[in-house]
Amino acid sequence: MTSTVTIQDRQSKVTRWLLIPGIVWMSLFLVVPIAMIVYVSFWTQTTFNISSDPTLASWKQFFTSDTYTGSLWTTIRIWLIVLATTFIVGYPTALFVGLFVKSKTLSTVLLVICVIPFWTSFLIRVLAWRPMLGKEGAINIVLMKLGIIQQPIEVLLFTELSVIIGMTQIYCVFMVGPIAFMLSRIDRNIIEAARDLGAGFGRIFWKIIFPLSLPGVVVGAIFVSVMVLGEFATSGALSGRKVNLLGNIIVTQVGSLKWAMASVVGVVLTVVMGIVIAGFLRIVDLKREL
Amino acid sequence: MDTAVFRLDGVTKRYGDLVALNNATLEVGANEYLSFLGPSGSGKTTLLRVIAGFEAPEAGRVHFEGRDITNVPAHERGIGFVFQNFALFPHLTVIQNVGFGLTHGKSGLSSAEIERRAVEMIDLVGLSGMEGRGVDQISGGQRQRVALARTLAMRPKLVLLDEPLGALDANLRGRMRNELRAIRERLGVTFLHVTGSETEALAMGDRVVVLDRGTIIQTGTPGEIYDRPASPDVAHFLNRFNLFDGSLSRGSFTGAFGTAAVPQATRANRDVYAVRYDRMKVLPASASTDGPKLRATFIASEYLGSSVMNFFDAGHGHLIEMEHHLSLGAPDTYEPRQDYLLTWNPEQAIVFGREAG
Amino acid sequence: MESRIIKPALGVYVALFVLFLYGPFVVLTIISFQQGPDGGPQFPIIEWSTYWYRQIFGLTPPSRVAPLPFGEALIRSLVLALMTMVVSTVLGVMSAQAFRRNFKGSAVVFYLIVLGMMVPGVLTGLGTSLLANNIIGIERHWYTTAFATHVAYTFPFAFLVMLAILNRFDSSVEEAAWSLGVDPWTTFRKVTFPLIFPGVLSAMLFAFTLSLDEFPRTLFASGRDQTLPLAIYGTFSVEIHPNIFAFGVLTTLFSFALLSVYGILMAMSVRRAKKMAMQEDIA
Numbered sequence: 019m020t021s022t023v024t025i026q027d028r029q030s031k032v033t034r035w036l037l038i039p040g041i042v043w044m045s046l047f048l049v050v051p052i053a054m055i056v057y058v059s060f061w062t063q064t065t066f067n068i069s070s071d072p073t074l075a076s077w078k079q080f081f082t083s084d085t086y087t088g089s090l091w092t093t094i095r096i097w098l099i100v101l102a103t104t105f106i107v108g109y110p111t112a113l114f115v116g117l118f119v120k121s122k123t124l125s126t127v128l129l130v131i132c133v134i135p136f137w138t139s140f141l142i143r144v145l146a147w148r149p150m151l152g153k154e155g156a157i158n159i160v161l162m163k164l165g166i167i168q169q170p171i172e173v174l175l176f177t178e179l180s181v182i183i184g185m186t187q188i189y190c191v192f193m194v195g196p197i198a199f200m201l202s203r204i205d206r207n208i209i210e211a212a213r214d215l216g217a218g219f220g221r222i223f224w225k226i227i228f229p230l231s232l233p234g235v236v237v238g239a240i241f242v243s244v245m246v247l248g249e250f251a252t253s254g255a256l257s258g259r260k261v262n263l264l265g266n267i268i269v270t271q272v273g274s275l276k277w278a279m280a281s282v283v284g285v286v287l288t289v290v291m292g293i294v295i296a297g298f299l300r301i302v303d304l305k306r307e308l
Numbered sequence: 309m310d311t312a313v314f315r316l317d318g319v320t321k322r323y324g325d326l327v328a329l330n331n332a333t334l335e336v337g338a339n340e341y342l343s344f345l346g347p348s349g350s351g352k353t354t355l356l357r358v359i360a361g362f363e364a365p366e367a368g369r370v371h372f373e374g375r376d377i378t379n380v381p382a383h384e385r386g387i388g389f390v391f392q393n394f395a396l397f398p399h400l401t402v403i404q405n406v407g408f409g410l411t412h413g414k415s416g417l418s419s420a421e422i423e424r425r426a427v428e429m430i431d432l433v434g435l436s437g438m439e440g441r442g443v444d445q446i447s448g449g450q451r452q453r454v455a456l457a458r459t460l461a462m463r464p465k466l467v468l469l470d471e472p473l474g475a476l477d478a479n480l481r482g483r484m485r486n487e488l489r490a491i492r493e494r495l496g497v498t499f500l501h502v503t504g505s506e507t508e509a510l511a512m513g514d515r516v517v518v519l520d521r522g523t524i525i526q527t528g529t530p531g532e533i534y535d536r537p538a539s540p541d542v543a544h545f546l547n548r549f550n551l552f553d554g555s556l557s558r559g560s561f562t563g564a565f566g567t568a569a570v571p572q573a574t575r576a577n578r579d580v581y582a583v584r585y586d587r588m589k590v591l592p593a594s595a596s597t598d599g600p601k602l603r604a605t606f607i608a609s610e611y612l613g614s615s616v617m618n619f620f621d622a623g624h625g626h627l628i629e630m631e632h633h634l635s636l637g638a639p640d641t642y643e644p645r646q647d648y649l650l651t652w653n654p655e656q657a658i659v660f661g662r663e664a665g
Numbered sequence: 666m667e668s669r670i671i672k673p674a675l676g677v678y679v680a681l682f683v684l685f686l687y688g689p690f691v692v693l694t695i696i697s698f699q700q701g702p703d704g705g706p707q708f709p710i711i712e713w714s715t716y717w718y719r720q721i722f723g724l725t726p727p728s729r730v731a732p733l734p735f736g737e738a739l740i741r742s743l744v745l746a747l748m749t750m751v752v753s754t755v756l757g758v759m760s761a762q763a764f765r766r767n768f769k770g771s772a773v774v775f776y777l778i779v780l781g782m783m784v785p786g787v788l789t790g791l792g793t794s795l796l797a798n799n800i801i802g803i804e805r806h807w808y809t810t811a812f813a814t815h816v817a818y819t820f821p822f823a824f825l826v827m828l829a830i831l832n833r834f835d836s837s838v839e840e841a842a843w844s845l846g847v848d849p850w851t852t853f854r855k856v857t858f859p860l861i862f863p864g865v866l867s868a869m870l871f872a873f874t875l876s877l878d879e880f881p882r883t884l885f886a887s888g889r890d891q892t893l894p895l896a897i898y899g900t901f902s903v904e905i906h907p908n909i910f911a912f913g914v915l916t917t918l919f920s921f922a923l924l925s926v927y928g929i930l931m932a933m934s935v936r937r938a939k940k941m942a943m944q945e946d947i948a
């Protein structure tokens with residue numbers, strides 16, 4: 019009895035059936051929706067209605083309005099600042115957890131401590147910054163008690179600063195994790211050897227530790243970028259509607275049923291996101307690092 | 309008449325550009341014990357994996373019990389496989405491991421019958437009383453036996469063993485070797501045993517198949533292989549020959565030891581002169597002899613129980629080994645760093661050459 | 666030695682970092698014990714009380730502050746998270762299993778799946794609601810459109826977790842099962858699955874928590890009935906009372922309970938798998 023179906027054919031068939039559900043799901047509910055955004059951005063919008071007649075009107079409106087172009091620049095500015103602050107705040111922590119802590123248990127405990135805040139709802143974590151930063155908030159009270167300031171600092175809440183502080187706290191852990199992971203993989207013998215050769219910590223750091231941790235920095239930067247660029251809740255809740263990111267524009271446009279304009283902003287956001295991620299992926303191969 | 313239980317017809321397997329198996333053809337009779345010998349990367353494990361159905365060959369056919377099984381999936385082949393790392397099911401006990409195939413396969417046996425067979429197999433491999441243990445609670449040798457019992461419980465006609473003794477220590481390996489042989493004789497199964505150890509291959513096999521770079525380069529009884537290696541490579545893998553490069557020309561071989569007459573030579577793609585370790589003779593440096601002679605410095609000796617190995621340096625790091633069987637009398641002792649003259653009877657040498665016919 | 670200065674310095678830094686991470690939550694917890702119903706969501710604490718906790722459970726008389734409208738939203742969120750967890754874990758295990766063999770286009774499929782966690786929720790949500798609203802013309806619901814976007818978001822996480830687990834999986838145990846005459850599907854159920862179960866548990870946990878807290882996708886794609894994050898977001902635009910903080914403390918405690926259950930399950934999984942198999946053989 020000879021069957022013409024080879025073992026390879028059979029395995030390929032199994033692979034195909036294992037993959038099809040996932041591919042179909044992602045195509046229908048991820049790729050098609052994004053294509054939809056591009057498509058609808060060329061639709062004709064009237065006050066109460068939208069029709070599929072192609073037009074560039076919404077695009078023209080986007081690029082001629084200061085509100086919209088302004089929100090693009092705000093988004094990019096906030097993204098760059100938060101990228102920098104999460105890196106600055108997160109790197110020393112990652113250095114301690116990944117490299118300086120010798121005991122495996124302690125570094126695990128520290129990482130768990132970093133992750134615990136995620137067990138509170140994201141929105142409530144954002145909201146928790148209000149009693150912290152407000153005019154009668156915890157920071158002002160503590161600073162006044164310590165006699166450092168006489169008058170409460172008012173720029174802490176409902177400004178761009180509060181948005182940056184909030185985002186830094188919420189997203190810095192995504193920097194710490196990947197960097198600490200890369201640092202923990204560094205062979206300690208290399209550092210010891212460099213030390214034996216008389217290299218100081220600064221030199222060892224810049225020549226060995228930092229370059230080896232760079233893939234972690236990039237992975238962390240991808241995480242932070244993806245989340246910050248798509249943000250609208252933190253800016254909405256902590257800026258008192260003063261900081262309008264692209265995400266905020268999309269939310270308000272959808273709220274007033276301006277689907278075409280929301281789509282234009284969505285395409286702009288997609289393009290920004292694509293450039294940023296592609297840029298980072300040129301530095302590291304994500305598939306290999308995971 | 310086809311008496312072969314199992315037959316490979318020109319089987320070829322590639323991994324990208326690498327040819328792991330090249331046109332392998334082989335017949336195995338019922339109740340035979342075949343060992344596969346070859347260095348790592350020679351394709352011997354690939355050969356077993358193709359036979360088991362874990363890998364599909366690019367070309368060639370695999371026949372088993374009179375049918376073409378090339379396209380039959382592994383679980384329908386009825387061929388047993390014992391892994392080098394044992395591959396026991398870590399979440400199951402000893403008896404669950406042994407009964408696994410009967411329980412979850414198509415045996416159609418009642419659970420009482422399955423348990424009876426599993427207990428019988430555990431008894432056969434000498435693990436009675438350990439049925440309820442987890443496989444992480446037993447020693448390496450015991451795991452090996454569980455792996456064997458698990459395979460044999462299915463009563464396969466053909467069992468493939470992939471370096472099954474490789475993970476065991478030397479002492480245990482010797483004992484397991486004897487047990488493997490005994491078990492096979494009791495059950496009448498064909499064993500294909502892959503090994504990297506020439507001692508194991510020669511000791512265990514009714515026949516030995518030598519592989520190199522994906523090609524079967526010699527098949528024969530251990531005696532044939534040992535006495536008449538088909539190529540310099542086989543002589544090299546057997547690890548029983550001193551090999552000399554040189555040139556074969558008109559019935560004599562010229563090498564580091566001078567020129568020696570060659571009564572008979574085997575055709576090969578290069579000229580190599582091979583002398584078995586136990587054919588070597590050691591003379592004082594000042595002695596004179598008609599035969600081939602090689603000046604060499606004594607380095608050290610190793611006592612192996614039934615024989616003594618003596619190591620000499622013939623210059624340029626060329627190590628020469630000489631084996632003295634203790635049954636032939638007490639060994640001579642040599643002085644380290646002293647020069648000696650090594651010689652042998654040229655009629656006992658095995659010579660390969662391009663000129664041979 | 667320089668590290669004698671650097672290590673303690675970094676230690677102090679990490680302590681400050683933890684303070685930064687936890688500060689808002691500590692303040693939130695303190696204010697959740699504000700006096701009610703007149704105390705506001707700020708300092709100073711007029712009087713310590715558990716009023717806002719009692720209000721969440723409906724144990725206070727009606728006052729000018731309406732109770733949080735979270736009851737049904739919580740149920741919806743839990744059901745949605747369970748549905749998402751099951752589907753994305755199944756998809757994740759299937760795809761990761763497929764990725765154990767090389768196949769043409771594997772890089773494309775890999776990035777197609779990983780794209781789900783890279784695209785901002787606001788875009789997936791917008792696109793899905795455009796599709797439902799303007800093209801197909803169906804109503805959006807948390808259990809249809811929002812569910813689809815949730816899975817498209819959590820499936821990549823489950824996939825990556827399973828990929829990491831299966832990369833380290835020794836496939837010789839599966840081959841051993843085949844060589845014992847056990848077909849691939851039974852082999853998967855009896856050998857592979859019990860051995861990768863801890864990983865499956867992690868994938869489930871990931872999917873569940875991500876879905877439970879998912880907000881931007883749900884905002885656009887869920888239609889009229891709100892999930893919990895939407896209900897919380899709804900309170901942003903009106904006046905905030907300490908009851909939302911008390912609610913935050915409670916959900917965090919709930920999360921911890923969930924985490925503990927996961928930890929216990931994780932620790933027991935190997936032992937349980939063993940026992941399960943044993944009982945099966947006896948039966």
